[in-house]
Structure formats: C-alpha cells, structure tokens
Amino acid sequence: MNYFLAKTDPDTYSLNDFEKEGVTIWDGVHSNAAILFIKQMRPGDRVFIYESLTTKSIVGRAEVVGEPFENTADPRRSWAVKMKFLNRFARPLSLASIKADP
Template identity: 30%
Template sequence: MAYWLFKTEPDTFSIDTLRTQKVACWEGVRNYQARNMLRDDVKVGDEVLIYHSSCKQVGIAGVAKVVKAAYPDYFAWDLSSDYYDHRSSPENPRWFMVDVEFCRTLTRLIPLSELKAHPALQAMPLVKRGNRLSIMPVMPDEWRTILEME
C-alpha cells in the first residue's frame, strides 16, 4: 500500500462532496507527471490525503481510499466538459482517473502553514516552493506525522 496527496479546489469538489457521494472518480488531472503517477503508481487500497487548494483555508481536509485503479478519463472526450482534450480518444486515451472512496474528514483542517513549519515534513513535495502537482506521493513517515498533527 502507498500513500498519496490529491489536491482539489473545494468550490469544485471537496471532502464534503466526497462524503456525500461516498465514491467518486478523480477526473481532470491534466499534468503529465501527475497523470503518470495516477496511471502507473496509484493502486487499489492506497490511501489518500484530500488537500483543499485555491481557497481561503488551504490544507489537508480528509482521507480517502483508492477503490478502482486507473482507467481512461472519458471527460476528455466530452465536448461540453472543462476537461475536454481533442487529442484524446477512446482508442488512444491521453488522460486517466481513479475512483476514490470517502474514509473520513479530519477533526480539523491541517493548514499548509503548519505543514511547512513541521521539521519532519521538510522533504515533502507539498511544502517545497513551486510544486504545483495535483497528485503527489506521501512517504509513510510523513503520513503518520500528518495524522498525528490532527
């Protein structure tokens, strides 16, 4: 089992949305490095920190679990979707998604400022300047540290 952090904008999709839906596809990843991790490395049973970004309270909001391995992101073929990509097709998919299941919300949102200040998290890609990936690995010791911060 591996650990991941998935970023989302809560105005579009939040941990509360996932709690209501119970299981949801994690679509719309349009960065090749993040896509490759999603397609090649994220596996069923992996656990995920749900991170709210581009909002007033940025930080880790909850935990989910991957329940379906990568499959083609069919929103790339939908002309009406914000995620449409004319270069992707059912025959040659360019983008992929996984399904995640809600596990729990955290007892409190852990803000990015606290994550950046914690000595045990200094190697984590999230706290490094300029990291904009929407999907990133979390090391087991980082995972434990974050949950202890809760």
C-alpha cells in the same frame, strides 16, 4: 499500501461533496506529474485530500477502490481513478503548518 495526495478545488468539488457521494471518480487530472502518480495508484492505497485555494489544507482521507484509467471522455489528456471517502480530519492540516515543520 501506498499513500498519495490528491488536490481538489473546493469551489468545484469539495470534501463535503465527496463525503455525500461516498465513492467518486477522481478525474480532471491533467498535469503530467499528477498523471504519473494517478497511474501508480492501486486498490487499497490511501489518499490524503488537499483542498486548494481558500482552505489550503489536508482535510480528509480516501481509499483507492479501482485501477486508474485514461479518461477518454475528456478531450484533454487526462487520467482518473475511483476513490472511496474514508474520513474528514477534525482539524485540517494547513499547508503553512506543513511548511513550518521540515
């Protein structure tokens, strides 16, 4: 089992949205670095969910439940992967606290 970090903009798709859906296609991944990581994901891998912008914290965990695939519906080059919500953290882990603890 491998561990990954997935970033989301809470104004677009928050952890609350993910929790309500239970399972989602994690899409909209366009950066080359992120695409490389998406391509490495396999079912059973765990993913820490990081909310950017105002939260700037790791807020929960998910599990990869499908093989990564090229999102042909996206006119921009992108990849996606199916994930299942696992849990939210009682206390989000802030980016500031991560940076403060080398």
